[in-house]
Amino acid sequence: MSTAALLARARLLDRDLAPGEPLAETVIRPLAAAVAEAATRPDPEAGAEPEVAETGSPAERLWELAKDATRLRALPGAPDGLIEATAALQHLACLFAEDAESMAARIEELAGLQGGLETRIDVAADGPYLVTNATKITNWLGEPIQTFPQMALCRCGASTVKPLCDGSHARIGFKGDKDPARVPDRQESYEGVQVTVLDNRGICAHSGFCTDRLPTVFRVGEEPFVAPSGGRADEIVRAVRACPSGALGQAIDGRTAPAPRREPAIEVSKDGPYRITGGIPLDGDASREHYSLCRCGQSRNKPICSGMHYHVGFADPPLSEDPTLFEWAGGLPALTRMTRIFYEKYVPHDDLLGPLFARMSPDHPQRVAAWLAETFGGPKLYTEQYGGYDHMVAEHAGKALTEQWRSRWAQLISRAADDAGLPTDPEFRAAFAAYVEWGSRIAVENSQPGATPPPHMPVPQWWWVCEARPGSRVSALAPPVERTEVRLPASDEPVGFADHIKPLFRAMDRRSMSFVFDLWSHDDVVRHADAILARLRKGSMPCDGAWPAEHVDLFARWVAEGHAP
Numbered sequence: 001m002s003t004a005a006l007l008a009r010a011r012l013l014d015r016d017l018a019p020g021e022p023l024a025e026t027v028i029r030p031l032a033a034a035v036a037e038a039a040t041r042p043d044p045e046a047g048a049e050p051e052v053a054e055t056g057s058p059a060e061r062l063w064e065l066a067k068d069a070t071r072l073r074a075l076p077g078a079p080d081g082l083i084e085a086t087a088a089l090q091h092l093a094c095l096f097a098e099d100a101e102s103m104a105a106r107i108e109e110l111a112g113l114q115g116g117l118e119t120r121i122d123v124a125a126d127g128p129y130l131v132t133n134a135t136k137i138t139n140w141l142g143e144p145i146q147t148f149p150q151m152a153l154c155r156c157g158a159s160t161v162k163p164l165c166d167g168s169h170a171r172i173g174f175k176g177d178k179d180p181a182r183v184p185d186r187q188e189s190y191e192g193v194q195v196t197v198l199d200n201r202g203i204c205a206h207s208g209f210c211t212d213r214l215p216t217v218f219r220v221g222e223e224p225f226v227a228p229s230g231g232r233a234d235e236i237v238r239a240v241r242a243c244p245s246g247a248l249g250q251a252i253d254g255r256t257a258p259a260p261r262r263e264p265a266i267e268v269s270k271d272g273p274y275r276i277t278g279g280i281p282l283d284g285d286a287s288r289e290h291y292s293l294c295r296c297g298q299s300r301n302k303p304i305c306s307g308m309h310y311h312v313g314f315a316d317p318p319l320s321e322d323p324t325l326f327e328w329a330g331g332l333p334a335l336t337r338m339t340r341i342f343y344e345k346y347v348p349h350d351d352l353l354g355p356l357f358a359r360m361s362p363d364h365p366q367r368v369a370a371w372l373a374e375t376f377g378g379p380k381l382y383t384e385q386y387g388g389y390d391h392m393v394a395e396h397a398g399k400a401l402t403e404q405w406r407s408r409w410a411q412l413i414s415r416a417a418d419d420a421g422l423p424t425d426p427e428f429r430a431a432f433a434a435y436v437e438w439g440s441r442i443a444v445e446n447s448q449p450g451a452t453p454p455p456h457m458p459v460p461q462w463w464w465v466c467e468a469r470p471g472s473r474v475s476a477l478a479p480p481v482e483r484t485e486v487r488l489p490a491s492d493e494p495v496g497f498a499d500h501i502k503p504l505f506r507a508m509d510r511r512s513m514s515f516v517f518d519l520w521s522h523d524d525v526v527r528h529a530d531a532i533l534a535r536l537r538k539g540s541m542p543c544d545g546a547w548p549a550e551h552v553d554l555f556a557r558w559v560a561e562g563h564a565p
C-alpha cells in the first residue's frame, strides 16, 4: 500500500459517502500534498495513480482505509500529510462504529497498529499539531476528551470542531512562522537569598498563575517583573512549578532545578493555549517537562504560545446560559489549583491546621478538589474514584474538630481561592462561601465523639444562592447598556407577543426570572401577565430600572387585547 493508492481509494470513497461526511479537506487534501511532495523526490512509489477496485459498504471501506493509513503512517519517515489524513480517517472510522463498545475495539486495534511509535507532538508546517499516541487530553474543566492513537489538533484557531483540526488552516492560508518582532526567547535570571528565579518572557503564555499566587514576587506592570525577595523560597518554588508555559524556572546554589515529571497530558485551556505536561517531546525535543502551545493561530513565537490569545480576544464558545458552579469556577484544574495552594502554602505554616493535616495523604488536595468538583455540579469523580460520601464522612469521624479549626479552615480556603484566581464576582463567592460555611460546620458536627451521620448519602449538590447567578444582575461597574429599540405598533394595529412583547425582554431579564418562568415563552408570560404588569407599573421590574411608560402601556394593551401570540 502506498500513499498514492490511499489517495485514490479516499477519492473513490468520498464519492460514495453521504453528503456531509466529505473527506476532501481533512483526508484528500493532505494526502494529495504528501503524494505531491513524494513526487519531488526520486521515489519508486510516485507516478501514475494506481488502479483501485473497492468492495464493501462505504463504512467498511472507511474502516479499511483508516487501518491501511495507520499501517503506512507507522512506518519510519511518514510525511506530515499522511499523518494528518490518518488522524482524520481514524476519527471518522471510529465515529462510524456501531456502538461505544465497537468504537473502543477500533481504537484498540488502531493503537496496536501504531503502538511502536513514541508519544510525541509534531508541528506540521502551516498545519495542525500531529499528536501521536497521547492517551490523556482534557478540556479546561478537566473532563477527558476522547483520544485516538493519531490525532491532529487545531493550530490555526479556525477549526469548527476544536480541538480537532478540520482542515481550516488550508482554507484560511494559515502561516506557522514566528514573528521576527516577537519578544526575544531569552532567559533572565533574578537572584534571591535562597533561590534564583529564571524567567524567559519569550515563552510566557500569560496565564497569570504566578501573579495571582505570589503578587509580591511576580509583579504585574513593574520592573523588574521578578522580585525574589518578595516571598518565601518554598512559595517561589511552588509558583515556578505551577507555571504552565515553562517560562519560569529556578536555580538553587547555582544549579538549575529540573521540574518534577508528571504524567504525559494535554489540557485544552479555556480561550487559551494547549498546556502540555509530562515531557511529551515536541518535534522530537524532549527537554521540556511542560510548555504551552499556541491555539489561537496568532502567537508571535509559534508554535509556542506568546499570550496573543488574550490580545486578539480568542474565545471558545461561551458557557451554557445556566452554568454550574463547577463550570463557573474553572473546573477541576482551577479547584485543584486552589486546594494545592491551601494545603501546600497555607496549612503547613498555620499553628492550628499545620499539626492537624501533618499526616494527610499526598493526594489529599486532589481528593478535596474532586469532592468540591462533584458538589459544584461537575463529574462524579469523588464518588467514582475516592469512595464517595461514606469515605468523606469516615475521614472526619472521631477527629473532634473545633470551631477554631473550622473557622481557620474557612478563612484560609477563601484566601487560597483568591490566589488560585477563582472568579471573584459576588454571585460565585456568595455560593462558594455559603458552601464552605455549611460543609465545614457539618464536618465539625460529624467529627464529634458519638456523632451518627446518616450513612450512604449522595454527595451534596450545591447551587447559586437565592438564584443569584452570573448575569442576573447589572453590575454597577458595567458600561451602560443601550436599551433595544422596539417598534411600537400603531394604535389600530393588533399587539402580538412575538412582534412586540418578547423583544421588550432582554436576555438578562429572561435569565434573572428563569427560576420562576420564561419571559420569552408566550404561555409563561400569559400565565403571569397580571403579576408582570403590576411590577412593571410599580417600576420594580426589571431590577436595573423601570420601563418607559410607552412600553408599560404596550404591555397593558397586549393584556387587554387578549394576549395574542
Ligand code: HEM
Binding pocket: 356, 357, 359, 360, 361, 364, 367, 368, 371, 372, 386, 391, 392, 395, 396, 399, 401, 405, 406, 407, 409, 410, 435, 436, 437, 438, 439, 440, 441, 443, 444
Ligand atoms: C466544606 C468543608 C470541607 C470539605 C469539603 C472537606 C473535604 C474533605 C474530604 C473530601 C476529605 C477526605 C479526603 C480523602 O478522600 O481522603 C477530608 C478529610 C479531612 N478533613 Fe475535611 N473538609 C471540610 C472541612 C474540614 C474542616 C473544617 C476540617 C478541620 C479544620 C477538616 C479536616 C479534615 C481532616 C483532618 C481530614 C483527614 C485528612 C487526612 O489525614 O488525610 N475538614 N475533608
